[in-house]
Amino acid sequence: MNTIQDKPRIVVIGGGTGMPVLLRGLKNMPIDLTALVTVADDGGSTGRLRQEIDMPAPGDIRNVIAAMSDVEPILIDLFQHRFSIENGLSGHSMGNLLLAAMASVTGDFYTGVKELSRAFGVKGKIYPISNENLQLHAEMADGTIISGESNIPLARKKIERVYLTPEHAQPFPHAIEAIEQADLVVISPGSLYTSILPNLIIPRIDQALQKTKAKVAYVCNVMTQLGETTNYTAADHAQAIIDHVGDNCLDAIIVHNESISDKMRQRYAIEQAAPVALDRNRLIDMGIEVIEGDIITNQYKTIRHDTEKISTLLYSLVVQ
Structure with a gap:
């Protein structure tokens, strides 16, 4: 208790x-x-990253980080930005790419989530x-x-x-x-x-x-x-x-x-x-x-x- x-x-x-x-x-x-x-989502940007990098689905985690964060609105807009230009980035969300990059930098998906949460001033804990x-x-x-x-x-x-x-x-x-x-x-x-x-x-x-x-x-x-x-x-x-x-x-x-x-x-x-x-x-x-x-x-x-x-x-x- x-x-x-x-x-x-x-x-x-x-x-x-x-x-x-x-x-x-x-x-x-x-x-x-x-x-x-x-981490079972497989559509859109999330699905492409799962196939190309073999990582857990980042999309729902991204939305939760945005919801629990405590930073300037412009940073959330950047984090949630989805590229529409017809090139290799088309359809990808900036937040998904950041999660993929952070997982690569830290060597582990959860550690990447943890560090990105810290950077965005998340109020609470987020676990895949x-x-x-x-x-x-x-x-x-x-x-x-x-x-x-x-x-x-x-x-x-x-x-x-x-x-x-x-x-x-x-x-x-x-x-x-x-x-x-x-x-x-x-x-x-x-x-x-x-x-x-x-x-x-x-x-x-x-x-x-x-x-x-x-x-x-x-x-x-x-x-x-x-x-x-x-x-x-x-x-x-x-x-x-x-x-x-x-x-x-x-x-x-x-x-x-x-x-x-x-x-x-x-x-x-x-x-x-x-x-x-x-x-x-x-x-x-x-x-x-x-x-x-x-x-x-x-x-x-x-x-x-x-x-x-x-x-x-x-x-x-x-x-x-």
Whole structure:
């Protein structure tokens, strides 16, 4: 247990666009913050670097560094800059190139992440979920196997399960320690099968989530995603996590409980996406605590969690 002098320890696990939203608010809270980030991405600049340099995926790590940093905005703009000129750099992100270079200079991907985090004044700790070059695979309901994180949603088939190669991939040791010592473990919103579950199914990470004394809370997606979670309810999202990780891995689910405007519904309907239905009674029957609230922002043309609302809610879970 923490003493009065200790800051609450919050660990956020995930990837994609949802994780940085949480971290951007949490970094300003009086907490000990750790981010455990997926390295299974294989699209765009990240995919090219993985093939050419044989390194873990840097893209999600880059976005997390940007979210947790404390430097001038112009440096973040530089870090996130993507080259568009038609040459060898086309499509590459400056941050990805810096991570690749730092990994080469230091001789190790994590050490590169650590040094770049220090240079960007990151408020908290960032660990890749594994130091290995992982590839994600999905077994579909019809029995076919799709390989590659970026290819899985494009199949437009119901996903039965996802798994990683190498099969016995080793988690980053500090990631296990962070989960074991946490007061709250937050599973971030994001693409359920391609950004979130790849972190949770790594050997020993799944066991750590089941055994930790911390509350494990999943911030559920607000909208479904074509090719991954079409027609999924909140309980379906939670059940997918339980099916992959095991019983007793999820204590609470955080859900948005306000209506989505017709205009926004129509915009998402073009992408064959819809609001995630809150089947409250089913979640309660699963033994999962349901934490509800108005946790999205209306400032953008897409639905996003509100940085301040969600970070304040998460912080409240460790100071009750």
